[in-house]
Amino acid sequence: DSGVTQTPKHLITATGQRVTLRCSPRSGDLSVYWYQQSLDQGLQFLIQYYNGEERAKGNILERFSAQQFPDLHSELNLSSLELGDSALYFCASSVSWEGRETQYFGPGTRLLVL
Amino acid sequence: AQSVTQLDSHVSVSEGTPVLLRCNYSSSYSPSLFWYVQHPNKGLQLLLKYTSAATLVKGINGFEAEFKKSETSFHLTKPSAHMSDAAEYFCVVSRTSGGSYIPTFGRGTSLIVHP
Numbered sequence: 001d002s003g004v005t006q007t008p009k010h011l012i013t014a015t016g017q018r019v020t021l022r023c024s025p026r027s028g029d030l031s032v033y034w035y036q037q038s039l040d041q042g043l044q045f046l047i048q049y050y051n052g053e054e055r056a057k058g059n060i061l062e063r064f065s066a067q068q069f070p071d072l073h074s075e076l077n078l079s080s081l082e083l084g085d086s087a088l089y090f091c092a093s094s095v096s097w098e099g100r101e102t103q104y105f106g107p108g109t110r111l112l113v114l
Numbered sequence: 115a116q117s118v119t120q121l122d123s124h125v126s127v128s129e130g131t132p133v134l135l136r137c138n139y140s141s142s143y144s145p146s147l148f149w150y151v152q153h154p155n156k157g158l159q160l161l162l163k164y165t166s167a168a169t170l171v172k173g174i175n176g177f178e179a180e181f182k183k184s185e186t187s188f189h190l191t192k193p194s195a196h197m198s199d200a201a202e203y204f205c206v207v208s209r210t211s212g213g214s215y216i217p218t219f220g221r222g223t224s225l226i227v228h229p
Contacts, residue, residue, distance in 0.1 A: 002157060002159070004157070033215075042219060042220075042221045042222065043158075043204060043219040043222070044219070045216070045217050045218075045219070048215055055215065056215050056216060058216065058217075090157055090158065092157075092158075097215060098215065100146045100163070100165040100208075102160050102163065103158075103160065104160075105150075105157035105158040105159065106157050107155075107156060107157050108157055
């Protein structure tokens with residue numbers, strides 16, 4: 001158990017809908033990262049937050065957004081969903097913002113868009 | 115720009131024999147390099163990382179990797195495979211620049227271990 005929790009574990013929704021994925025980092029970790037894993041694209045870095053502020057952006061679509069709250073949990077919002085958004089979404093946390101830090105991954109949220 | 119290539123999508127070994135998972139990277143900056151393992155229906159777990167200290171890096175579960183700058187490689191090895199090593203392995207290159215962390219993942223290598 002990494003100490004990172006993600007909810008829900010599974011999500012089934014329809015095209016055009018909006019969903020919110022939630023992540024709670026390990027106790028003491030200030031950084032949260034979001035990743036998307038799909039068969040087509042592999043594992044892709046989406047976005048990083050550190051202590052409530054956006055720190056880095058990867059291949060995140062404009063339809064997607066994220067935020068980190070004062071209690072350090074984070075939410076990833078996916079809107080106008082398309083079939084191709086079906087994927088496993090991971091969050092990870094680390095102590096600081098540096099790329100050399102060990103990241104601890106949650107178990108993921110599996111999203112299926114029908 | 116940075117990229118990472120895992121040279122084999124699948125590697126099959128017998129239990130007790132050596133494991134070699136190959137990774138080549140490209141980076142304009144001094145990179146940090148990582149190997150992660152993902153067991154079925156689980157999140158990723160860090161095996162080891164290179165961050166410009168010793169070039170031979172020892173990780174968990176008997177894995178190690180050697181950073182070879184001249185060959186731009188960071189291959190993962192283990193002297194003797196165990197059935198529990200069967201999983202997906204990801205090589206990751208990242209750089210920290212201007213306060214941003216930009217990781218790039220390889221496509222993964224599936225390690226199959228035969229009894």
